[in-house]
Amino acid sequence: MCPRYARFHLSITINQSITVPIEILSATEVAGGKAKIQFNSSNVTVEEVTSGDFGAPIANINNGEGFVYVAVAMATAVGESEAILANLTFNLTSTGNTSLHIEDAELNNESGNLLTPATIDGSIDVYPLGDLSGNYGVDTSDATLALRRVVLLDPTTDFDRLVGDMNGNDRIDTGDATLILRKVVGLT
Secondary structure, three states, X not given: OOOEEOOOEEEEEOOOEEEEEEEEEOOOOEEEEEEEEEOOOOOEEEEEEEEOOOOOOEEEEEOOOOEEEEEEEOOOOOOXXXXXXXXXXXXXXXXEEEEEEEEEEEEEEOOOOEEOOEEOOEEEEEEOOXXXXXXXXXXXXXXXXXXXXXXXXXXXXXXXXXXXXXXXXXXXOHHHHHHHHHHHOOOO
């Protein structure tokens, strides 16, 4: 099987940070690699790049142009068929979707031989807190959806708890519906 960088798709609320691993799958004897990850800098920025399974990476973060270039290498192979090239920490600055496009990707083995992996792009959806409908805004329909979850007309999902838990108690309840309505009318 051809080595490849893994796909990711994440949903999170605005003004939070999230760390995304750049994974290598179905590869053997990988001792390093490089990749350029492009993103929409109007709604996310890269805060930092940290070590995965290959030690400290070298990174070129360019939030103005919306890319981060990562390279890392070791003298010996990791010895696993799945590994983390590096971890990217994104700051989510405004609502919307950003694709995370991987290009110029290479892997190398401990003999220095280069492999061109297949890549699979990912994305990050950034929602405002209270947006249960997933339309990148908060309105009265979100309060209605919160109440539907309270009376068990709709199942509560992990996404609901992520964006709809306005009062921070890790569940959807009538307090969340109240806080959503307060946000709609500008009281919070």
